[in-house]
Amino acid sequence: MNDARKNAAVSCPAFAEPIHVGRPNIGDRAALIAQIHGILDRNWMTNNGPLVQAFEQRVASHLGVRHCVAMCNGTIALEIAIRALELTGEVILPSWTFIATAHALSWQGITPVFADIDPVTENLDPAAVRRMITPRTSGIIGVHVWGRPAPVEPLKAIADEHGLRLMFDAAHAFGCSHGGRPIGNFGSCEVLSFHATKFFNTFEGGAVVTNDDALAGKMRLMRNFGFSGYDNVIHPGTNGKMIEVCAAMGLVNFDNIDNVIARNKENYGAYQAAFATHPHLSLLEFDERETNNYQYVVLSVGDRHPVSRDCIIEALHANNVLARKYFWPGCHAMKPYRELYPHAGLVLPHTETVAARNIVLPTGMSVDPDVARKIAEIVTGA
Numbered sequence: 314m315n316d317a318r319k320n321a322a323v324s325c326p327a328f329a330e331p332i333h334v335g336r337p338n339i340g341d342r343a344a345l346i347a348q349i350h351g352i353l354d355r356n357w358m359t360n361n362g363p364l365v366q367a368f369e370q371r372v373a374s375h376l377g378v379r380h381c382v383a384m385c386n387g388t389i390a391l392e393i394a395i396r397a398l399e400l401t402g403e404v405i406l407p408s409w410t411f412i413a414t415a416h417a418l419s420w421q422g423i424t425p426v427f428a429d430i431d432p433v434t435e436n437l438d439p440a441a442v443r444r445m446i447t448p449r450t451s452g453i454i455g456v457h458v459w460g461r462p463a464p465v466e467p468l469k470a471i472a473d474e475h476g477l478r479l480m481f482d483a484a485h486a487f488g489c490s491h492g493g494r495p496i497g498n499f500g501s502c503e504v505l506s507f508h509a510t511k512f513f514n515t516f517e518g519g520a521v522v523t524n525d526d527a528l529a530g531k532m533r534l535m536r537n538f539g540f541s542g543y544d545n546v547i548h549p550g551t552n553g554k555m556i557e558v559c560a561a562m563g564l565v566n567f568d569n570i571d572n573v574i575a576r577n578k579e580n581y582g583a584y585q586a587a588f589a590t591h592p593h594l595s596l597l598e599f600d601e602r603e604t605n606n607y608q609y610v611v612l613s614v615g616d617r618h619p620v621s622r623d624c625i626i627e628a629l630h631a632n633n634v635l636a637r638k639y640f641w642p643g644c645h646a647m648k649p650y651r652e653l654y655p656h657a658g659l660v661l662p663h664t665e666t667v668a669a670r671n672i673v674l675p676t677g678m679s680v681d682p683d684v685a686r687k688i689a690e691i692v693t694g695a
């Protein structure tokens with residue numbers, strides 16, 4: 314953006330208030346307040362309370378999965394799933410994910426081994442996963458990046474062939490499907506996030522969903538210090554419990570979930586129309602034969618676009634549109650992991666390319682198609 318334009322935008326931004334990528338979507342306030350009164354009346358705040366149990370049943374039936382074990386957030390849910398699966402040594406995952414996926418491993422003394430992605434799908438490349446297997450590898454964590462399914466079947470074939478455990482980080486993929494089957498049903502288990510910025514939130518929250526009865530039982534123990542009844546600890550554990558207020562928010566937001574997805578889809582359509590004929594700007598697409606939550610609108614800035622990705626971000630920010638560069642620069646390039654990847658350009662070339670080209674644009678209930686069109690105009694006019 315040239316200086317004159319930048320100064321004009323800063324003194325007179327296109328939007329008076331900041332537009333965030335993922336403002337919380339909030340269902341019926343009166344229903345939430347009524348639920349909170351119920352919590353106060355019962356005087357039961359946490360420890361597998363009635364609302365948490367109802368929320369777990371609602372999630373499980375929504376996904377057609379046998380068990381939902383609700384947790385305090387998605388990161389702890391990842392850690393508990395990783396421990397319950399007894400992963401050790403090295404675990405393969407994409408670098409192209411939110412840092413929590415890598416941290417959940419290293420926090421437990423497991424080395425995260427980053428495999429490259431397919432630059433078109435932005436999901437793990439199974440051939441790259443194969444190349445990273447060593448005698449220390451115990452598992453694979455696939456991530457359904459942007460809600461688009463990871464290569465579930467090829468990853469399962471690799472895991473089976475090498476005797477590895479396979480789980481998925483489905484933090485982006487609540488309400489999405491693969492082959493017509495809801496995400497949540499793949500691998501040994503899948504991990505969800507209900508963070509405030511996700512299209513469906515419980516303030517903070519997460520869950521592990523699984524069809525494995527024994528695994529679910531183990532995770533229920535682990536999230537509650539390993540307690541089995543009063544005074545009886547039968548497993549190592551931590552405090553990973555979801556609280557009643559969070560479950561209340563989840564139950565209320567369930568009744569609003571179709572509205573949020575419909576709005577996300579409308580916003581996505583408005584952005585799509587705005588960039589449809591552009592030679593160097595394109596939106597990441599969703600497979601319309603599947604169910605999608607459309608919670609991430611990801612714009613790719615082509616190599617030959619005359620304005621750089623970072624200059625577009627600058628133009629957006631100057632106009633109060635707080636677009637993000639998720640997940641730039643990639644987990645492998647963040648301080649805790651950088652030294653492990655001195656040759657990232659060779660091992661993770663597609664990750665580096667994608668990290669340099671993406672912009673995540675605002676959506677959700679606080680955006681409407683007119684706002685999306687105005688944001689697209691800032692992008693194309695930058």
Ligand code: T4K
Pocket residue numbers: 333334335336337386387388389410411413414456482484485506507508509510518519635639
């Ligand atoms: N795996 C994957 C693949 C994930 O993407 C995530 C989380 C996890 C695991 C871990 O799940 P959790 O432990 O979080 O349940 C955000 C979120 O904090 C994070 O949950 C999410 N992924 C990640 C992709 O994005 P930040 O630090 O970039 O978000 P932040 O705090 O800047 O918020 C984003 C925007 O939303 C801001 O511009 C402001 C606005 N906002 C935020 C909050 C918290 C609001 O308007 N209201 C709010 O209450 O990480």
